[in-house]
Amino acid sequence: MRCILMNKNKEILTAEYHLSLGVFSDIYNVINIDFAPIILKNTYQSNKDLKVALSEWFKGRGIPSWRDDLDLLLAKLNISTPTELLDKAFGLSLSDQYWVKPFDSKIEYKDINFFDHDFEDSEFTNATFSSTLESNAKISLISPNNTTDGRLKKTWITEEGKRYLLKGGYKNEVMQPFNEVLATMICDKLGFKHIPYKINIIKDKIVSKCECFVDKNTELVSAHQILHNNCEKEKAYETYINILENNGINNAREEIENMLVLDYIMLNEDRHLNNFGIIRNVENLVWISTAPIFDTGESLNIIDYNDEEVIINGDGRFFYDVDNFDSILNKVHNLKRFDLSKLDGITKEFENLLYKYQFITKMTDRRINKICTLLSSRINKLKKIIESNEKGNSQI
Ligand SMILES: Nc1ncnc2c1ncn2[C@@H]1O[C@H](COP(=O)(O)OP(=O)(O)OP(=O)(O)O)[C@@H](O)[C@H]1O
Ligand SMILES: [Mg+2]
Structure with a gap:
């Protein structure tokens, strides 16, 4: 199929897409590379194979x-295969404005995008969160659910004109949604920019619910895209901050440090390069800000946890490395600006939340107690580090 890769109303390039193979076999004409996904623009400008990068990028939308x-x-x-879904709704997503237009079509972004147009979500939600294979359900494939990333079961829904993402726990684990809410509580109290998550119950399962933080004029650009082929891996952190600052995001360091502090408190093991990024305006390509903190679910040792034991040590992700949380914290320049007394009482609040949903999660009292003990020990540990830094500094 001959098609045009679009960014909202702008034509980026024309190419040949093979539906059955899910790859682009030819690029005919590069029209406006500036409006391409950053990863493709970088590929093009460094004279690497754009066709391969385009195929990978598009497949990665599925x-x-x-x-x-x-x-x-x-x-x-x-x-x-998930790739089959990509041509069902032009490859449109709710995290950016890219889509693939058949070459001879007159269709326009305004006619099809999922920010303006509602989509059928209840059957896809059922299919996602129910464990049985119900037959005869007619599931609409005209939906942004064709293009969601990430490991956890998830679905976009519409409610009163707004778009929300529902996300489950992994297998039988239930902590991810609660961790998202805990991150929300911590960010609220410490004043970190974040997307708020709430608990919802779908089909007797606990899920988290957050509003879409992209609108039809913006896109999420992941740190992965920004850094890919664009930095020496050992210098990724400083390079990333420099790139953001050079593109006008002046508080980049502060915002990223906030995220590192949150991850320190929560022992978040999953801050990979697709779990943070920036928001860019798709009309004028201005970099607006860092993206609000999202996806903090893989925290408080949920993978290693069993009912007998909580493993206090863990490693976090730091750009292309895995490192222990204490050494990641060393990257934060000024810990004094974090007033952890604002977190007083949060452990009790979180404990109440876990008890509130215990009738569904069946989490044991013992586990709730251990999780809350771990949370409180993380907060106290960070408080002590901040205090000792302050003393150290005042002696200078
Ligand atoms: N509120 C939102 N608004 C717009 N896009 C979002 C939002 N939340 C998540 N996304 C997009 O969806 C992707 C998947 O979401 P998320 O990272 O929360 O899922 P996950 O399954 O927990 O991911 P992982 O595989 O990292 O564990 C994100 O990488 C981001 O591109
Ligand atoms: Mg993620």
Whole structure:
């Protein structure tokens, strides 16, 4: 299929897309590379193979092969690979404004985008969160759910004109949604920019719910895209901050440090390069700000946790490295600006939340107690580090 890669109303390039293979076999004409996804623009400008990068980028818009219970979802949707979904709704997403337009079509962004147009969400939500293979359900594939990233089961829904992302826990784990809410509580109290998450119950399962933080004039650009082929891996942190500052995001360092402090408190093991980024205006390409903090679910040692033991040490992700949380914290220049007394009482608040939903999660009292003890020990540990830094500094 000959097609045009679009960014909202702007034509980026024309190419040949093979539906059956899910790859672009030819690029005919590069029209406006500035409006391409940053990763493709970087590829083009460094004279690397744009066709390969375009195919990878487009495939990467689909549901990843590591999505929890992907087989079950595909069976319910009656398709064999997530790539098949990409041509069902022009590859449109709710995290950016890219889409693929058939070459001879007159269709316009305003006619099809999911920011303006509602989509059927209830059947996809059922298919995502119910564990049984219900037959005969007619699931609409005209939906932004064709293009969601990430490991956890998730679905976009509409409510009163707004778009929300629902996200489950991994397999039988229930902590991810609660961790998202805990991150929200911490960010609220410490004044960090974040997207607020709430708990919802879908099909007797606990999920988190957050509003879409992109609108039809903006896109999320991940740190992965910004850094890909664009930095020496050992210098990724400073390079990233420099790139953001050079593009007008003056408080980049502060915002990223906020995220590192949150991850320190929560022992978040999953701050990979697609779990943070920036927001860019798609009309004028201005870099607006860092993206609000999102996806802090993989925290408080949930993977290693068993009912007998909580493992206090863990490693966090730091750009292309995995490192222990204490050494990641060393990257934060001025810990004195964090007033942890604002977190007083948060452990009790979180404990109340875990108890409130215990009738569904069946989490034992012992586990709730351990999680809250761990949380409070993290806060106290950071408080002590900040105090000792202050003393150290006042002696100078
Ligand atoms: N509120 C939002 N608004 C717009 N886009 C979002 C929002 N939340 C998440 N996204 C996009 O969806 C992707 C997947 O979401 P998220 O990272 O929360 O899922 P996940 O399954 O927990 O991911 P991971 O595989 O990192 O564990 C994000 O990388 C981001 O591109
Ligand atoms: Mg993620």
